[in-house]
Amino acid sequence: MDWSKAKTILITAFTIINIFLGTNLWFKNNDINKVTAVSVKEMEEVKRFLKQEGIIVDADIPKKVEPQPFLMIGYKKTDAKKVAQSFFHDLKDVSYEKVKDSTTFQKGFQQLIVMENGIISYFNNEEKGEIYKDLDENRARELAEEFIKKHGGFPPNAEYDRTIYYNQSKSYLVEYVQVYRGKFLASSYIDVLVTPSGIKSYYCSWLEPLGYSGNPKKVISPAHALLKMVDILEKVEKPVRVTGIHLGYYSRYYNAEKWQAVPVWRVSVEKDEYYYINGYTGELEQ
Structure with a gap:
């Protein structure tokens, strides 16, 4: 013992x-x-x-x-085509594949996955070298907010939550969370990964509060x-x-x-x- x-x-x-x-x-x-x-x-x-x-x-x-x-709470339905247009505009050179519960869009090194339950994932695997010199936490947050506004905008009740720094890659994960009547909803959030070579990923899981129960x-x-x-x-x-x-x-x-x-x-x-x-x-x- x-x-x-x-x-x-x-x-x-x-x-x-x-x-x-x-x-x-x-x-x-x-x-x-x-x-x-x-x-x-x-x-x-x-x-x-x-x-x-x-x-x-x-x-x-x-x-x-x-x-x-x-x-x-519940999932918020999302129009996959509209989401894709917010990322790729006219969809002219965009290929896509629809499976049971999601649609995947591909354009060059960029991939966008839109789930039927509203979860959105975006990845950019293009290597451009260092395009953001002297990247710090404040700059990373500015870039993340610019990216979100350019690609569909912030959903209602989104608030900045925190920024996590990854020393090995010198990158920043900028997080936003939904606030409902003054309290955070941890499962409803947005992540943007900002690196010296560009924004590499975006993840949005935005739930819909339906009111209190019991x-x-x-x-x-x-x-x-x-x-x-x-x-x-x-x-x-x-x-x-x-x-x-x-x-x-x-x-x-x-x-x-x-x-x-x-x-x-x-x-x-x-x-x-x-x-x-x-x-x-x-x-x-x-």
């Missing part, structure tokens, strides 16, 4: 119990509006414990959270979600810095007309990693 690991598990369990026992008892007796709240003292205890585990919390933590319902339910506290990171980051080299925690919605993709997205806490680690913690169960969404 690994006594060291067992000891860590016990310490974690007792810490969580001590932090949340009083709060949970209070909520059982005051469950009228099911608001989730964490005191400053409790949050400081959580931060102190996480720091001992090599996880430094450098983010604003919401102190009070209203109950949240499920969010109904009665609002109490969600776990952000402190609970942060404590979950001890297990999630167990094998990650420490120290690790948490740079943000926000409430939004997340869903896997389903072959259906509509389905439910669940409230989640999105925990941002350093700058390049997001972890989604189910707001009802506290489990990691994958």
